[in-house]
Amino acid sequence: MKYQFDFSFLWDPENDYALDLLHGAWLTLQLSAVAIAGGFILGTLLAIARTGSIGWARRIVVVYVEIIRNTPLLVQTFWLFFGLAGAGYKITAFSAAVIAMSLNVAAYSSEIIRAGIESVRKGQIEAADSLGLSRASVLFDVILPPAIERVMPALISQYVLLMLATSIMAQISVEELMAAASRITSETFRGFEIFIVVAGIYIVMSVLVRLVLRGIGWLAFPRRRRLGTSL
Amino acid sequence: MHITFNQIVFLLQGTLWTIALALIGFVGGGVIGMGIALMRVSRSVVVRWIAAVYVQIVQGIPLPVLMFLSYFGLAITGVQVPAVVAAGVSMTIFAAAFLGEIWRGSIQAVPKTQWEAADSLGLTRFQMMVDVILPQAVRLSIPPTVGFMVQIVKNTSYAVVIGFTELTQSGKIVNNVIFQPFVVFTIVGAIYFCLCSPLANASRRLDLRLRSRGA
Numbered sequence: 001m002k003y004q005f006d007f008s009f010l011w012d013p014e015n016d017y018a019l020d021l022l023h024g025a026w027l028t029l030q031l032s033a034v035a036i037a038g039g040f041i042l043g044t045l046l047a048i049a050r051t052g053s054i055g056w057a058r059r060i061v062v063v064y065v066e067i068i069r070n071t072p073l074l075v076q077t078f079w080l081f082f083g084l085a086g087a088g089y090k091i092t093a094f095s096a097a098v099i100a101m102s103l104n105v106a107a108y109s110s111e112i113i114r115a116g117i118e119s120v121r122k123g124q125i126e127a128a129d130s131l132g133l134s135r136a137s138v139l140f141d142v143i144l145p146p147a148i149e150r151v152m153p154a155l156i157s158q159y160v161l162l163m164l165a166t167s168i169m170a171q172i173s174v175e176e177l178m179a180a181a182s183r184i185t186s187e188t189f190r191g192f193e194i195f196i197v198v199a200g201i202y203i204v205m206s207v208l209v210r211l212v213l214r215g216i217g218w219l220a221f222p223r224r225r226r227l228g229t230s231l
Numbered sequence: 232m233h234i235t236f237n238q239i240v241f242l243l244q245g246t247l248w249t250i251a252l253a254l255i256g257f258v259g260g261g262v263i264g265m266g267i268a269l270m271r272v273s274r275s276v277v278v279r280w281i282a283a284v285y286v287q288i289v290q291g292i293p294l295p296v297l298m299f300l301s302y303f304g305l306a307i308t309g310v311q312v313p314a315v316v317a318a319g320v321s322m323t324i325f326a327a328a329f330l331g332e333i334w335r336g337s338i339q340a341v342p343k344t345q346w347e348a349a350d351s352l353g354l355t356r357f358q359m360m361v362d363v364i365l366p367q368a369v370r371l372s373i374p375p376t377v378g379f380m381v382q383i384v385k386n387t388s389y390a391v392v393i394g395f396t397e398l399t400q401s402g403k404i405v406n407n408v409i410f411q412p413f414v415v416f417t418i419v420g421a422i423y424f425c426l427c428s429p430l431a432n433a434s435r436r437l438d439l440r441l442r443s444r445g446a
Binding site for chain 2: 074083181
């Protein structure tokens with residue numbers, strides 16, 4: 001086998017392929033950011049319901065998490081995107097992707113955050129109760145901060161996986177990095193080289209996303225910052 | 232249009248391909264992943280480093296990109312390989328990285344005193360691994376390994392990007408004919424659930440049993 005690698009498409013002056021890839025990567029990051037934010041908020045709510053005292057709410061969350069975790073993200077996305085379109089609701093591919101990914105990652109987040117909530121000592125909650133704090137205050141000031149602080153590393157890993165999973169959204173024609181790569185492949189027939197470049201971009205982005213999320217955690221949890229360790 | 236009997240059969244054929252691809256990924260990934268895990272606990276820094284780089288790279292690339300890389304990469308050798316080969320290679324590369332990390336964790340979770348005891352008995356490194364460490368590590372590794380099989384089954388769906396007709400792709404094809412996305416993808420999702428849920432439950436039960444034995 002003699003294969004000539006040809007990366008010249010990257011600096012082809014007539015088609016700004018390099019720029020197209022960067023645009024795609026930027027959209028991937030946007031998609032990830034919105035889905036991570038949505039998934040974190042929804043996941044926290046699900047975790048609260050899952051550890052709460054309302055029986056039917058707990059059961060709904062259990063069933064929801066089981067369904068999401070035992071079916072592929074791609075099938076969930078098709079179900080939502082093609083399903084809504086078939087039912088006559090107009091929804092852009094970008095919104096469908098964001099909703100599908102948020103719903104998906106919320107289930108995983110809720111299980112992680114639940115573990116954090118269950119790790120908060122009972123004495124802490126009793127102390128807060130005896131100080132006369134309201135239930136909301138106990139939840140948001142006493143239980144959630146240390147819970148999320150403890151499970152942050154696990155959440156970050158989950159969100160890096162989510163960023164990588166955005167690559168499948170090209171399947172519903174979201175113009176992210178993979179979609180750009182596929183289009184350039186069909187124009188240049190340099191599939192192998194293009195996907196080597198794309199793989200490199202994803203590796204850089206996964207490092208980037210991890211660093212940014214760690215930075216957010218560093219800002220959000222002063223105790224961790226000062227002591228260099230979680231609780 | 233309603234879904235016909237033949238279309239259901241078509242979906243079940245796709246299911247068989249999904250199972251086949253998952254098995255290829257698990258067996259191939261298991262063999263290479265074992266090597267990765269052993270390299271990760273090697274005494275040689277270089278060997279440890281090579282395995283760590285492999286894991287970092289594979290875990291930083293989305294599986295669909297791996298699928299394309301295998302697809303185009305195998306094609307440049309001059310032979311046009313069927314999609315199932317490219318998909319199988321990708322699943323193997325992917326599963327090896329994750330299983331390698333899971334098993335490294337299991338090996339390192341074997342108490343240090345066991346390593347020291349083996350050492351003080353004058354066992355060679357090979358004897359120590361095969362007779363003392365690995366048997367205990369295998370026990371610890373079973374629950375997370377079964378849990379990861381759920382990920383393998385679900386991730387075979389990414390083979391649609393190279394046009395491999397597994398379950399999800401079959402669903403897409405059927406939907407293109409009958410335009411009943413909620414019906415088709417609910418059935419497809421239910422089939423995945425039936426494949427994954429028993430694995431997830433087994434993993435949970437095995438984990439509980441391991442913990443209750445105080446391992």
